[in-house]
Amino acid sequence: MKLLKDKILSEGKVVNEHILKVDSFINHQVDPVIMDAVAKEFAEHFKNKGITKIATIESSGIAPALFTAKEMGLPLIIFKKQPSQILYHNLYQTMIGSYTKETSYELTLSKDYITSDDHVLIIDDFLANGEAASGAIRLIRMSYATVAGLGVLIEKSFEPGHDKVEGNGIEVFSLARIKSLSNDTIEFLD
Ligand code: G4P
Numbered sequence: 001m002k003l004l005k006d007k008i009l010s011e012g013k014v015v016n017e018h019i020l021k022v023d024s025f026i027n028h029q030v031d032p033v034i035m036d037a038v039a040k041e042f043a044e045h046f047k048n049k050g051i052t053k054i055a056t057i058e059s060s061g062i063a064p065a066l067f068t069a070k071e072m073g074l075p076l077i078i079f080k081k082q083p084s085q086i087l088y089h090n091l092y093q094t095m096i097g098s099y100t101k102e103t104s105y106e107l108t109l110s111k112d113y114i115t116s117d118d119h120v121l122i123i124d125d126f127l128a129n130g131e132a133a134s135g136a137i138r139l140i141r142m143s144y145a146t147v148a149g150l151g152v153l154i155e156k157s158f159e160p161g162h163d164k165v166e167g168n169g170i171e172v173f174s175l176a177r178i179k180s181l182s183n184d185t186i187e188f189l190d
Contacts, residue, residue: 130161
């Protein structure tokens with residue numbers, strides 16, 4: 001997606017060969033024009049696929065996922081990183097490990113919001129190691145719903161997430177695929 005790639009080239013900061021900082025339009029400040037445009041791309045790509053709900057993982061996935069939900073006229077479910085004690089008996093939970101932050105957390109979903117009737121599209125900002133996306137897929141499957149696909153804004157194609165998610169039988173649709181990060185240079189795959 002040209003608009004997103006141009007924005008990454010003009011405002012993205014290469015921290016090192018593994019990390020791209022996009023705080024000015026995705027992770028800290030959010031650009032609604034970009035979010036609206038990415039939502040239209042996702043809605044067009046995933047139309048007519050029987051999708052009933054959009055899901056994302058807090059917190060940076062919420063902006064693009066909410067715009068996509070609005071564009072497709074569907075509800076948005078936010079998978080939470082910290083379960084409410086009140087909901088303790090009514091939750092699906094799965095452990096996610098983060099390589100970047102060297103931590104782990106329980107991703108949670110209330111049993112009230114996704115059921116076996118749902119066909120769920122996952123939207124997230126980054127696909128890196130695919131741990132978060134794999135956890136989201138596990139939660140959706142725990143609820144006996146089906147996964148329609150994964151839509152991400154930025155895929156770091158040099159990390160294993162894409163293959164891991166596709167290996168799970170899930171289509172990955174990435175709007176910007178990064179081949180490499182080096183010496184302040186961002187190289188895209190296509
Ligand atoms: P994974 O989610 O694909 O498995 O990758 P990883 O464990 O490496 O990522 C952990 C967190 O770091 C995720 O956000 C992910 O979106 C983010 N991340 C991974 N690579 C980059 C990068 O190059 N740049 C930026 N800006 N973020 C990256 P999170 O911890 O869930 O944070 P948030 O959604 O609350 O912001």
